[in-house]
Amino acid sequence: MSALLDIAGLRIRAGDSTLVSGLSLSLRRGERLGLIGESGSGKSLTALAATGLLPAGLAAEGSVVLAGRQVIGTPDRRLDRLRGTAVAMIFQEPLTALDPLMRVGRQVAEPLARRARRDGRPLSGAALQAAVLGLLEDVALPDPPRLARAYPHELSGGQRQRIAIAMALACKPDLLIADEPTTALDVTTQAEILALLDRLVRERDMALLFISHDLPVVANTVERVVVLRHGEAVEAGPVGETFARPRHDYTKSLLAAARRFDEALEGRP
């Protein structure tokens, strides 16, 4: 089976400075890959390049093949179809992904109707409404009929992130890209959202590209990791093995730092 996402020799430049260089990774259906690194490591840029969403002024070179199509150099209008079919994204702050003036039910209905249209089985009226409520149930929101009528500001941070996840699922993507999806959430809410993502990715046999600076979160979410530093992959491998026996000094320093707090919690400061 061919890869859903195949990145080879990716280089991202802003003028003369290189932000990401020589990055290669590949992801198949059902696989979960973590992209970890500190701020400025290029992990979010890599996700944007994977979907052709790099901001103007940043140029990508190399190869990004998403669902069999080359992303680099392809005009936006052709990529639009690929986004929201092959791939959907969720971000750190769900408020920026949600329209503050639209009831959340309608916001979930839009990608649902679009995907149904593309599949040649248009949805509208009561059928669309039922599909919306079904999705809200899938993301474990309480009382979907009431919640669908709420505006984003009426929801908690965790509920908003569930709506953003429902919108991503509405696209029926083969690949879900999650960029720090729990970083802005309380730790008890984070545990719920991670468990939800874990269940949904398994149930729907999606591939997951999970971007995070938080090593314990990554350890509990993905199977493989790529460690980025200053735009270069310094280490890659199965998450358990990489975290237990890191080879690169940078990975070692990250793990030593994370272990410090981990052990303090276990009463071994």
Added chain:
Amino acid sequence: MSLVSVERVGFGYTAGRRILEDVSLDIAPGDTVGLVGESGSGKTTLLRLLLGLVRPDSGTIRFDGAPLDPRDRAFMRGFRRQAQVVFQDPYSSLDPRQKVFSIVAEPLRSLRVPGDHAAMVGDALEAVGLERHAAGRYPHQFSGGQRQRIAIARAIVAGPRLLLADEAVSALDLTTRVRIVELFARLSRRMSLLFVSHDIGVVAALCRRIVILERGRIVEAGDTAAVLAAPQHPYTRKLLASVPRLSPEAPSSTEPPQ
């Protein structure tokens, strides 16, 4: 005697809605106390009360035995020299147009602290692990971790007895976070520290005592090691169970009921 004593404090910004309810807390001289809570727990409001920025609706807060009254200007001037604060974001808490010297020396000027300000600023910069000549540069010439060191230098320059930190390492990268936590641990040998954070791992690594705040109430407080080893309150247990661990033998996440 406690350096800070919070006795049965209640507070609400608007009538009817209580942010803090019946909160009591003591900070002994030289102690390190971690105040842990999630969003909406009231931890930032409690910090504002401790800084004398707002007054409690009920109960009292004492500093060194005397009631903390924001309206008593003479007392507050003395208090500000004794209690200083470090905030979360070192990018917004430092004036970009001022050189590091004038940023760090600000409490010395505004509190009219006598003495050789240049020497005091140099000492404060050294105490936080920066070079003395950093004083001549601007904040944008420093990394996030170094900026937080500058903010900490400003907080300790006037020799406070109490250092308050509000999510002071939350915006920092992991490796930087460890180094700044080590700096706080070093500083806590010469002053009391109240470390407010949502991150129970950081508090576990730094604080001798821990206070858990949930929706405006203290649900558990005590020796950090004892609380971590045998949490009593269901909320503390939920909080600890929610923190993801590196070690694979830790229980994996399960989806809790809504």
